[in-house]
Amino acid sequence: MFMISIPQDGVIVMSTIYKIAKRTGFSSSTVARALREDGVCSPETREAIQKVANEIGYVPNRAARTLRNQRTEKIMFCIPDIYNSFYFGMIRGASEVFERHGFFALLCHTGGDPKNELRMLDNLKSRLGDGMIFVSFDFSKKLIETINETHMPVVLTNSTDAGDFPQAYDTVCVNTTEGTRMATNHLISQGHRHIGYIGGDVLTKVGRERLAGYLSAMEAAGLTPSPGYRSNGAFTIEGGTVCGMQLLCNNPMPTAVVAANDLMAIGMMRACEMRGIQIPSDMALIGMDNSELSQFIRPSLSSIIMKEDDIGRLSATLLMDRILNGRTEPKNILLKPDIIIRESSMSR
Amino acid sequence: MFMISIPQDGVIVMSTIYKIAKRTGFSSSTVARALREDGVCSPETREAIQKVANEIGYVPNRAARTLRNQRTEKIMFCIPDIYNSFYFGMIRGASEVFERHGFFALLCHTGGDPKNELRMLDNLKSRLGDGMIFVSFDFSKKLIETINETHMPVVLTNSTDAGDFPQAYDTVCVNTTEGTRMATNHLISQGHRHIGYIGGDVLTKVGRERLAGYLSAMEAAGLTPSPGYRSNGAFTIEGGTVCGMQLLCNNPMPTAVVAANDLMAIGMMRACEMRGIQIPSDMALIGMDNSELSQFIRPSLSSIIMKEDDIGRLSATLLMDRILNGRTEPKNILLKPDIIIRESSMSR
DNA sequence: TTGAAAGCGCTAACAA
């Protein structure tokens, strides 16, 4: 009938405990008490109040509750790139945990721009959320300091060495060096000796970390890759094709290739296609990320599982622990990636 | 130095305009005025206040502002399934618009459960957000009524016939019937006469809508598909393979197939692979959704573009119009899908 | 069991 009344000026008026108080004759505090499960209140009073509350469609106002309780029940989810499905994996994992506690994920996207990242930390300080899961390409000293100064629960993912700085936050990361090491070892265990590597720019941390895994696995196996077996390019299909063409110019060609991500691996597939080289019989191949593509492409692509769901789940769990239980000492979680072997590397 | 002080009990104390007021000797309202661009205030006062504000790292408290202004600057984004990348396309489009206005997207996931959906509408009434983009499989009368009763800005997507009920909300949908019609017409224009169709359960609205497009295009072209050319199954790769095998049992076989989504189309590819049928030379194929897979699979898959980014963008725009400009009369937008032709249907 | 009252931090109408 009159769930909510809409006055002339179009402003929507909420139902409040005061409306219920007026209607029932009780005070607002009695109404508040009656409406919360745990509040002390006589059964009859509660019933009368609940009846009216239902009639007028009462729902408590969150802003008021937040102002009073200093709790938003929201978590800021800061990602550099809203177009990257990897992060959605993290969101999935995290949301699972949030939901259990009645919390919501707030999408905050920074474009990887340090200015925006600092702005998001201001948003955190303004209590846009009770905490933050923070993905960034570059955790600079300035950023780390600002995070510490928020004195708010923050989990950093995506950076193994965030622990270089004094920290008041948590970290959850996957060891990507270990990832390329596993990939390389897999190819070695398949009997390959001439193993190439195509990766991203070594000026980026991610580029260096992944290359390091390949090199260390080769060295540990007593293999010295020819310099021509290594090529850097963009983390894209095109980048992979270009790098792949380069590797294929070697004589002898490598018999197996580690790609620093799935897109580059697919680019490598294109390069082989153009040169009439069969995967996996002439060339074994493994990628990284375990993207949706890797299982649907033909031949299906072996890959390294980066556990983005787990990162999200664990990050959220650490956050809830700080928020709900008041933990303050920092925790750092480093996950070991998994490997999934598909057609592209089953050459022997 | 003392950006934020942390008392014994671990509760973090915010900096407020009162702290600044005390420190500068001005009143809290002068501080508030000085801190907003538009507030009247002498330059010297403003400077002094801003200096202190910077020192103590002041950021205005959102809950207080929300309580006062009745505006959260958040939009609830209700989706049935957090695992579906289609919705993330919508989120991308919508976020673009939100960001321009300083709004944030709040992820709310209902699992398609009507109970949760009603709960989310309560959340909306409690001002979890200023409005809602609502994706649901089933907009029942009850749900529609409840939406209307919130008196809050809501955009429904995903349902062409939401207009059946009296409505106070907006809708943005893609015409999926038109989608399969376009797909079918494309194959007809390629010279095909024996065109098969594999689709989802006709008990679902989505299944019926898509089938209708195929049938109407065939009829309009004066073609009568043999009943054996039509098969229903799950909207998955396996479903597509099963349906595909059935179609391939016909004699003569169809020379072209419309699949009701990309996954089923990929399943069809598998079926053809098993039977040694070449795509596109022996069999033309077109899917629907323009998923990421469709461009990377080989042969690349022709598909129908469902414009999820546009749906998100338009939904957000309608919402902002209601919130910022106070529009109240409902708007309904029906988008025409696009077609993208790739290798799989270029048979002739 | 119930009520009065203060306060969370901000904004804005009004007064000085």
Place this chain on the structure above:
DNA sequence: TTGTTAGCGCTTTCAA
């Protein structure tokens, strides 16, 4: 230009 004050809706302490 600046200050006073009330109030957004809720929770909670204290008193009755």
